Amino acid sequence: MTELGTAAWPVGPIRTERLVLRESEAGDRATFVELLSSPEVHTYLGGPQSRAELERSVPETPGRRTGHFVIERDGAMIGTVEVSRHEAERRGRVRPDGGEAELGYLLLPEAWGRGYAAEACTAALGWFARACPGVPVVLYTQTANHRSMRLAATLGFTELERFQKWDAEQWMGVWKPAT
Numbered sequence: 001m002t003e004l005g006t007a008a009w010p011v012g013p014i015r016t017e018r019l020v021l022r023e024s025e026a027g028d029r030a031t032f033v034e035l036l037s038s039p040e041v042h043t044y045l046g047g048p049q050s051r052a053e054l055e056r057s058v059p060e061t062p063g064r065r066t067g068h069f070v071i072e073r074d075g076a077m078i079g080t081v082e083v084s085r086h087e088a089e090r091r092g093r094v095r096p097d098g099g100e101a102e103l104g105y106l107l108l109p110e111a112w113g114r115g116y117a118a119e120a121c122t123a124a125l126g127w128f129a130r131a132c133p134g135v136p137v138v139l140y141t142q143t144a145n146h147r148s149m150r151l152a153a154t155l156g157f158t159e160l161e162r163f164q165k166w167d168a169e170q171w172m173g174v175w176k177p178a179t
Helices: 026-037 051-057 116-131 146-155
Strands: 020-022 068-073 076-085 101-107 137-142 158-165 168-175
Touching: 020 116, 026 051, 026 076, 026 101, 068 116, 076 116, 101 116, 116 146, 137 146, 146 168
Parallel strands: 101 137
Antiparallel strands: 020 068, 068 076, 076 101, 137 168, 158 168
16 A cells, blocks of 8 residues: 555644654653554564563564554553554455555553543544545454454444454454545
8 A cells, every 4th residue: 555655654643632643752662662562562463572582572662664653642651552553464444456555453451431532543544544535444353352343433434344363253344534
């Protein structure tokens, strides 16, 4: 997808009612390690990564790439949200050229249930719709992940397909920005 590659980046912080979406900083490293090693966060994502391995492998300033935002609340990182290139080997195509993007997000368990994921994803999708007009976005989740399924509906994703992978039913939806 060439559109995302040409999006202006980095962007200044995006402010919502309660959150700030911003580029990663060196001080975020510990929270990245916590997110990636959390069993709760990775219940539906294939399990956590080893904290020891993450301590060795996570760069000093992690997550520095176009479309990847740190979610901050009251000056502290509570998660990440990303609208990125949909990998060619991933299942599903929305456009014949495969030029769709993919939404992903992770929040610390203590940030769950407060609407922060919806607020952050809405802001990231808004940025993406302005940066890459008309480009659809896909989202994958396990159907057993009821919170993620509700969030997909709240954000306006519509189901494209369900399929079996990793011994669980997976869901793929699409979000098309208003033209």
